[in-house]
Amino acid sequence: MLLIFQALFISLHFKYLIGNYVNSKPLIISGLALTALLYFYESLDHGLYKYHNLTNTTLSIQFIIYSLYYFYNLLKDDSYVNLRYSAGFWWVTGILFFCFGSVISSLFYYKLSVILITTKGSLTAYIYYALNIILYSCWSYSFICKKWQTSILKK
Known part of the structure; x- marks a missing residue:
């Protein structure tokens, strides 16, 4: 249940950080949509209070991609x-x-x-x-x- 709050908090923070370099809104919204779909699927499959392994793993992979994209933009930025x-x-x-x-x-x-x-x-x-x-x-x-x-x- 708290996975949704974790996804929202971290994704919105990435929206702010990546948004300093590029328009991050489509990236973050598509990631949150994928997370919501997986969470809904797993909730129907095995209940709301069970561990959502697929959703958690996909969310972690999204955050890894967001992190690497942030570092890429940080390296590409001309300012010190x-x-x-x-x-x-x-x-x-x-x-x-x-x-x-x-x-x-x-x-x-x-x-x-x-x-x-x-x-x-x-x-x-x-x-x-x-x-x-x-x-x-x-x-x-x-x-x-x-x-x-x-x-x-x-x-």
Whole structure:
């Protein structure tokens, strides 16, 4: 159920970030339409409260494509951007690492889930812990960079 909110939040943020370079509205709307169709299909297939693997994997692949497209436009841009203080760069980097890692983990889930690290946790659990730490570290630094940018602009 929360997958729809995740798709909307991240897609709208990508619309803003990619929109700085090109018209991103058709790309984002088509991605959200595909996500809605897959979510509706999976909800009819196995219920609303079950895990929607196809929708989640497709959404992660969309976010990987959006991230790479953002980086491509960032490289193509003529203006200088100091990546150390670029909030958008760090936000997209967190999404890219998390989505790429989660797609790879879900592809190899059956092989990774049998590898036990502790008696209570498999390797996939620890991979997702690490991916969450990377995602939220990048996002936290992104928000710090945004705060630095807004405080510099106020002076």
